[in-house]
Amino acid sequence: MSSVTDPAAAPGALATPDVAIEAIDLVKRFGDFTAVDGVSFTVPRGSVLGLLGPNGAGKTTTVRMMTTLSPPTSGTARIAGYDVLEQPGLVRQNMGLTGQAATVDEILTGRENLRMIGGLYGIGRKTLTRRSDELLEQFSLTEAGNKPVKSYSGGMRRRLDLAVSLLAAPPVLFLDEPTTGLDPRSRSELWDVLRDLVADGTTLLLTTQYLEEADQLADDIVVIDKGRIIAHGTPLQLKEQAGSASLVLTVSRGEDLPAAEALLRKNGAEVFVDVPARRLTTASGGLGDLPRVAAWFDESGIAVDDFGLARPSLDDVFLSLTGHRAEDTTNTTDEEIA
Ligand SMILES: Nc1ncnc2c1ncn2[C@@H]1O[C@H](COP(=O)(O)OP(=O)(O)O)[C@@H](O)[C@H]1O
Numbered sequence: 001m002s003s004v005t006d007p008a009a010a011p012g013a014l015a016t017p018d019v020a021i022e023a024i025d026l027v028k029r030f031g032d033f034t035a036v037d038g039v040s041f042t043v044p045r046g047s048v049l050g051l052l053g054p055n056g057a058g059k060t061t062t063v064r065m066m067t068t069l070s071p072p073t074s075g076t077a078r079i080a081g082y083d084v085l086e087q088p089g090l091v092r093q094n095m096g097l098t099g100q101a102a103t104v105d106e107i108l109t110g111r112e113n114l115r116m117i118g119g120l121y122g123i124g125r126k127t128l129t130r131r132s133d134e135l136l137e138q139f140s141l142t143e144a145g146n147k148p149v150k151s152y153s154g155g156m157r158r159r160l161d162l163a164v165s166l167l168a169a170p171p172v173l174f175l176d177e178p179t180t181g182l183d184p185r186s187r188s189e190l191w192d193v194l195r196d197l198v199a200d201g202t203t204l205l206l207t208t209q210y211l212e213e214a215d216q217l218a219d220d221i222v223v224i225d226k227g228r229i230i231a232h233g234t235p236l237q238l239k240e241q242a243g244s245a246s247l248v249l250t251v252s253r254g255e256d257l258p259a260a261e262a263l264l265r266k267n268g269a270e271v272f273v274d275v276p277a278r279r280l281t282t283a284s285g286g287l288g289d290l291p292r293v294a295a296w297f298d299e300s301g302i303a304v305d306d307f308g309l310a311r312p313s314l315d316d317v318f319l320s321l322t323g324h325r326a327e328d329t330t331n332t333t334d335e336e337i338a
């Protein structure tokens with residue numbers, strides 16, 4: 001960490017904070033109900049934290065406290081080195097937020113929305129025009145930018161929402177369930193946009209109910225359930241925590257399944273057989289098993305299509321941590337309000 005103070009930096013902030021986001025024992029009570037119960041984590045500058053949890057886990061409440069929208073019952077947070085309680089104005093200047101509810105105006109065009117919000121930020125007219133053009137281009141909305149938002153698809157709206165929150169080029173960006181309700185293609189397009197942002201140095205905190213999304217985007221994952229952190233680690237660490245690797249093998253001909261199963265069992269393995277998929281799964285000690293098992297199959301003459309080690313999925317992780325599956329919310333619509 002630098003000990004040289006940047007004269008342009010406001011008092012209290014680090015000149016070059018290595019930690020972009022810091023949650024310090026955040027608690028939020030609504031009456032006698034505790035929605036967030038002692039949440040602490042740090043997000044290094046330029047990285048992505050996935051706050052993963054089912055509906056009602058406390059994700060939005062945590063984000064609202066970290067973005068100055070809701071005062072914590074106790075605890076605090078620091079964004080880009082600024083304290084949300086002591087320096088809320090500086091926090092807001094250094095962050096962008098895209099919430100679960102769309103913030104754009106339906107009747108205006110995409111470009112007009114950018115102009116309106118940019119005006120509120122006090123961005124000069126020339127800069128605003130250039131910045132709007134850049135953002136529309138970056139989010140593949142150059143043509144759509146001249147059409148009213150009410151004609152946009154769900155994916156286009158989300159991209160415009162994101163463009164709006166990036167107008168002021170904030171170093172820290174909070175996204176609350178950015179892809180909930182999007183179809184798989186719009187979702188993976190948005191993931192690409194987010195990867196580009198992070199490559200350009202933005203620090204990202206995103207909440208999600210989608211295990212795959214956290215796996216795809218996050219450097220670190222904090223799993224919360226009922227307001228408490230139940231796990232914290234890299235996607236790989238969480239998967240390792242859920243159990244050892246499996247050896248997965250797909251035979252070429254269905255009629256070889258019994259022989260393949262017998263071959264594995266003879267060598268002392270528990271085997272799970274998925275008949276329609278022609279697939280056998282067995283617990284594995286790791287990479288060292290591969291050449292041994294390959295040799296058995298080679299000798300036996302059983303043809304194999306596919307063969308390798310598989311990690312448990314994040315879905316398995318969630319199940320092993322909470323005792324329940326993450327909720328399937330694929331039917332949630334764009335209209336859902338936080
Ligand atoms: N303003 C509020 N008043 C009372 N309860 C609330 C309020 N906001 C959220 N909650 C409750 O707090 C819990 C966490 O909500 P939320 O943070 O929105 O979860 P998530 O975003 O993970 O789905 C839920 O049980 C929710 O009903």
Ligand SMILES: [Mg+2]
Pocket residue numbers: 059060061100176177338
């Ligand atoms: Mg929420």
